Amino acid sequence: MSNGTIEDTQVIPAAEVEEVDLYHAHSFITKWVFSQDAKVIAIQYSTTAIVIGLVGLVLSWLMRLQLGFPDTFSFISAESYYQYVTMHGMIMVVYLLTALFLGGFGNYLIPLMVGARDMVFPYLNMLSFWVYLLATLILAASFFVPGGATGAGWTLYPPQAISEGTPGINGGIILMLVSLALFIVGFTMGGLNYVVTVLQARTRGMTLMRLPLTVWGIFTATILALLAFPALLVAAIMMLFDKLLGTSFFMPEMIVQGEMTSSENGSPLLFQHLFWFFGHPEVYIVALPAFGVVSDIISTHARKNIFGYRMMVWAIVAIGGLSFIVWAHHMYVSGMNPYFGFFFATTTLIIAVPTALKLYNWTLTLYKGNIHLTIPMLFCIAFILTFLNGGITGLFLGNVIVDIPLSDTLFVVAHFHMVMGIAPVLVIFAAIYHWFPLMSGRYLNEFWGQVHFWVTFLGSYLVYFPMHYLGFVGVPRRYFEIGETSFVPESAVTLNEFITVMVLIVGAAQVIFIINIVMSIFKGKPSGENPWNATTLEWQGETTPPGHGNFGKELPICYRWAYEYSVPGVKADFIPQNLPPDKIK
Amino acid sequence: MAYVIILVFMAWCIYKYRYRADRRADYEPENHKLEWWLTGITTAGVVGLLTPGLLAWNDFVTVPKNALQFEVVGKQWEWNFRLPGKDGKLGTTSISLISDDNPFGINPKDPNGKDDVLIEGDDLHLPVGVPIKMNLRSLDVLHNFYVPQFRAKMDLVPGMVTFFWMEPTRTGTFDILCAELCGVGHHAMRGSVVVDDKTAFNKWLQEQETFAALYPKGAASKTQLTNKITEPQKFKTAFSYNETNNNKLVR
Numbered sequence: 001m002s003n004g005t006i007e008d009t010q011v012i013p014a015a016e017v018e019e020v021d022l023y024h025a026h027s028f029i030t031k032w033v034f035s036q037d038a039k040v041i042a043i044q045y046s047t048t049a050i051v052i053g054l055v056g057l058v059l060s061w062l063m064r065l066q067l068g069f070p071d072t073f074s075f076i077s078a079e080s081y082y083q084y085v086t087m088h089g090m091i092m093v094v095y096l097l098t099a100l101f102l103g104g105f106g107n108y109l110i111p112l113m114v115g116a117r118d119m120v121f122p123y124l125n126m127l128s129f130w131v132y133l134l135a136t137l138i139l140a141a142s143f144f145v146p147g148g149a150t151g152a153g154w155t156l157y158p159p160q161a162i163s164e165g166t167p168g169i170n171g172g173i174i175l176m177l178v179s180l181a182l183f184i185v186g187f188t189m190g191g192l193n194y195v196v197t198v199l200q201a202r203t204r205g206m207t208l209m210r211l212p213l214t215v216w217g218i219f220t221a222t223i224l225a226l227l228a229f230p231a232l233l234v235a236a237i238m239m240l241f242d243k244l245l246g247t248s249f250f251m252p253e254m255i256v257q258g259e260m261t262s263s264e265n266g267s268p269l270l271f272q273h274l275f276w277f278f279g280h281p282e283v284y285i286v287a288l289p290a291f292g293v294v295s296d297i298i299s300t301h302a303r304k305n306i307f308g309y310r311m312m313v314w315a316i317v318a319i320g321g322l323s324f325i326v327w328a329h330h331m332y333v334s335g336m337n338p339y340f341g342f343f344f345a346t347t348t349l350i351i352a353v354p355t356a357l358k359l360y361n362w363t364l365t366l367y368k369g370n371i372h373l374t375i376p377m378l379f380c381i382a383f384i385l386t387f388l389n390g391g392i393t394g395l396f397l398g399n400v401i402v403d404i405p406l407s408d409t410l411f412v413v414a415h416f417h418m419v420m421g422i423a424p425v426l427v428i429f430a431a432i433y434h435w436f437p438l439m440s441g442r443y444l445n446e447f448w449g450q451v452h453f454w455v456t457f458l459g460s461y462l463v464y465f466p467m468h469y470l471g472f473v474g475v476p477r478r479y480f481e482i483g484e485t486s487f488v489p490e491s492a493v494t495l496n497e498f499i500t501v502m503v504l505i506v507g508a509a510q511v512i513f514i515i516n517i518v519m520s521i522f523k524g525k526p527s528g529e530n531p532w533n534a535t536t537l538e539w540q541g542e543t544t545p546p547g548h549g550n551f552g553k554e555l556p557i558c559y560r561w562a563y564e565y566s567v568p569g570v571k572a573d574f575i576p577q578n579l580p581p582d583k584i585k
Numbered sequence: 586m587a588y589v590i591i592l593v594f595m596a597w598c599i600y601k602y603r604y605r606a607d608r609r610a611d612y613e614p615e616n617h618k619l620e621w622w623l624t625g626i627t628t629a630g631v632v633g634l635l636t637p638g639l640l641a642w643n644d645f646v647t648v649p650k651n652a653l654q655f656e657v658v659g660k661q662w663e664w665n666f667r668l669p670g671k672d673g674k675l676g677t678t679s680i681s682l683i684s685d686d687n688p689f690g691i692n693p694k695d696p697n698g699k700d701d702v703l704i705e706g707d708d709l710h711l712p713v714g715v716p717i718k719m720n721l722r723s724l725d726v727l728h729n730f731y732v733p734q735f736r737a738k739m740d741l742v743p744g745m746v747t748f749f750w751m752e753p754t755r756t757g758t759f760d761i762l763c764a765e766l767c768g769v770g771h772h773a774m775r776g777s778v779v780v781d782d783k784t785a786f787n788k789w790l791q792e793q794e795t796f797a798a799l800y801p802k803g804a805a806s807k808t809q810l811t812n813k814i815t816e817p818q819k820f821k822t823a824f825s826y827n828e829t830n831n832n833k834l835v836r
Binding site for chain 1: 733736747762
């Protein structure tokens with residue numbers, strides 16, 4: 001374990017590469033708009049992601065209004081309902097979560113945590129954001145083209161995504177596919193940057209096994225994304241060809257609404273394989289950064305080293321690798337060769353082992369800690385609970401035979417919202433409450449933080465526990481209205497109303513959060529430097545918030561791993577990574 | 586079980602080790618013995634969950650040799666059905682053969698198809714206590730034949746024939762829903778399936794009309810085939826029941 005004995009420090013090499021001078025901004029525009037500073041880009045990424053995420057949030061309200069109170073709102077038609085469903089899903093998964101974790105937290109934290117002045121390719125980094133912004137604008141524009149946004153479901157399955165009978169089969173789906181392609185282009189620019197920065201720009205002494213788990217999570221997730229997104233890119237391009245050039249990649253012979261199509265011999269299943277070859281790693285692209293962030297925050301706020309660091313690292317890497325061979329568990333009822341079920345159920349349940357180990361290790365980190373129940377800590381504990389719930393239902397759904405009755409019901413919806421909706425979002429909140437003092441020099445308001453936490457945490461359980469039950473009864477997903485159905489008990493209708501009310505309340509709590517951020521930027525309680533007494537390098541800079549170039553004249557030297565809390569025989573209960581051994585008291 | 590243990594342990598930790606100014610956290614970076622034990626126990630638990638699941642899955646993908654061959658044909662947004670005639674075999678089909686005279690696209694040259702029973706826009710009846718293989722075909726987009734009480738479902742995929750099998754164990758009338766998003770009418774794509782005892786089922790079956798009787802023009806047509814004929818998907822090693830199926834329906 002590289003925990004900073006005197007011998008370790010003897011082998012820290014002299015800087016091999018001379019420092020490169022960074023681009024210096026001269027004007028407001030180059031400093032804040034076309035900025036090449038990773039920290040500014042991070043805030044640009046985060047702001048864009050949160051704004052489009054709020055659009056996704058409003059879409060979920062509209063969707064729930066229809067489900068809770070059918071026949072009440074005349075402005076919601078079946079067409080618009082399916083458009084809300086589709087856009088909500090795609091916005092939340094790709095444009096909010098992926099962009100926020102990698103583009104937002106990745107940009108802000110990687111250079112600071114590894115002890116670099118900036119990303120290795122700052123110009124490319126800037127370009128990455130602007131392409132992402134363009135992709136987001138194109139996506140938003142698809143609401144306003146004739147026919148509206150696509151209503152094919154976020155999975156965009158052909159043939160219906162480009163066949164009559166589905167909303168938005170012209171402008172809507174084309175803009176969606178173009179936007180996705182651009183997103184992937186933009187992400188690739190950023191992603192290469194993050195990987196190269198972690199591999200090449202770590203400061204002296206920062207070995208891979210001394211990296212904070214946040215960096216490990218974002219790093220591995222970025223590699224996953226670089227390997228998974230191309231599958232989505234080709235699928236998007238092939239579907240564009242099917243739509244615009246009349247090819248038949250995914251389009252078989254069909255008679256749609258009485259009309260014989262000109263397509264023949266295409267394979268709808270091919271698209272599903274490509275989509276989920278991206279789609280499953282995508283779950284971990286969101287989850288792995290969350291795993292990393294949680295590990296660091298728990299350790300800091302429990303004043304205790306993360307338990308089993310090396311196992312945590314290997315679990316992240318193992319989960320990342322395994323995530324590429326489980327994709328067809330999304331397709332158990334797709335009509336693919338049923339023998340695939342044996343393979344994919346097995347790989348899916350294997351991935352539960354490293355995931356469970358991470359869970360144990362977080363819990364064992366709390367064990368014998370000295371737990372400060374700060375807002376970030378509360379959110380992290382809520383995350384562990386939520387991820388545990390989502391993981392348990394995942395064991396049901398992954399086990400192919402159990403999935404057959406549950407697939408395409410609200411049980412699946414509740415499962416994946418717990419595991420990749422609520423859980424990562426709780427981590428995002430934890431991270432924002434934790435690192436806001438670093439970004440602004442001020443705390444977020446504690447009281448409103450408590451309100452935000454409890455409403456969000458309890459509220460989302462009141463949303464999703466009933467939803468599991470509805471799915472268990474057999475209520476199918478993506479239904480504009482359930483109508484007269486004998487197997488659905490009367491109480492389900494009342495439950496749907498209850499869920500809708502809870503969704504609106506949880507949504508309102510997010511408004512409080514946004515107001516809290518805006519108010520605290522100007523009026524928050526000053527936090528001073530390193531308010532959580534954390535060990536990692538981002539808190540050890542000369543100024544808070546860190547300036548352009550991150551550190552002062554000299555880059556910090558890393559002497560130890562990131563979890564030196566409550567070390568026996570040391571007076572302070574934490575030792576920063578860059579504190580020279582002779583200065584430890 | 587593990588769920589409860591973890592929850593209780595975590596709650597206890599949070600309470601017991603809450604912040605006190607006069608206490609310090611423990612320092613314990615790793616504990617190999619504990620970590621390996623946890624890995625072992627989790628692996629054993631996962632194997633314990635997976636094994637019965639895979640055994641049941643093996644039953645699900647192995648269609649009994651004596652299963653009746655029924656067909657479900659989905660299109661936006663309705664369900665139609667086809668049952669084999671006295672020969673117990675469904676005639677081959679092709680999308681390109683579909684016309685007003687032949688809405689199912691049955692190959693007129695295939696003798697197995699002439700006596701196929703067609704159910705259009707009406708309830709499907711199934712006999713209780715007999716294994717039935719549902720062959721699924723879609724004329725347009727993806728659909729999913731979903732009867733919640735059957736606890737089995739499968740997508741209908743245009744361009745191929747998918748299937749699942751089941752054996753109704755009790756009589757009654759059940760809703761058919763579509764479980765794969767298929768456009769704006771997805772939620773309204775409903776039907777009913779009636780599980781009868783054998784006498785009632787046979788009585789019902791005799792009242793139904795065959796392809797040759799319903800569509801004499803289509804059944805006699807000499808249309809030249811331009812496209813391949815779709816057949817139920819075969820997986821050669823284990824799925825040889827298509828050839829060996831000799832089950833006859835009593836009419």
